[in-house]
Amino acid sequence: MPRIVYLMVIIPASLLVCMCGGPRLGFYTIRLYDAVTIPPAETRDMMFSTSEQPDGTTLYIYEDSSVRFTWKLTDTRFGFILENLTADTLFVHWEEAAYINQNGDTLRTIHDGIDFFQKDSLQKTTVIEPLGSLDDFLLPAQNIHYDPDNFTLWRINYLFYDRKGNIGQRVAVELPMDINRRSCRYRFNFMIDDWKDITL
Secondary structure, three states, X not given: OOOOOOEEEEEEOOOEXXXXXXXXXXXXXXXXXXXEEEOOOOOOOOEEEEEEOOOXXXXXXXXXXXXXEEEEEOXXXXXXXXXXXXXXXXXXXXXXXXXXXXOOOEEEEEEOOOOHHHOOOOOOOEEEOOOOEEEEEEEEHHHEEEOOOOOOOEEEOOOOOOHHHHOOOEEEEEEEEEEOOEEEEEEEEEEEEEEEEOOO
């Protein structure tokens, strides 16, 4: 079994607004409790570490012999830096990526650079050169809504909005890739541990 170190992330939810409610101030505490590859990675020497940032969030750093993921969550998306640690080209298959929400629904995602007007269109594979890196994010496509009253023309729903009602719920991100001439799927599993209200 891979070595697991439990990590925490605090997501500020300042002026957190859902479609059916008003402003909500507070912080979610999210725990990365597992990460797996399908098929299993060639090496089981996986590493998790954490580094607190000035804004209060926490970076998740996952590494095996082929890749290094540095995750940083926001209210609406899963941001990450993906580093190719090999001498081979890495291919990221966005069209097969997925977000599994707290209800167990598998949702289509888009990544950085996709025009929101084209959010339902086929996404091209990204190529990462040997020892190269990619700064990107995954965002559930169904959370993006056209809103002509918004100055950006778009409204993006928050991943979580029930405050303490979300505690104990689990979500996951899956990202399929080809690396070292083999296909694999990385799955990162997260749990919502707590919500703390901000006292104004």
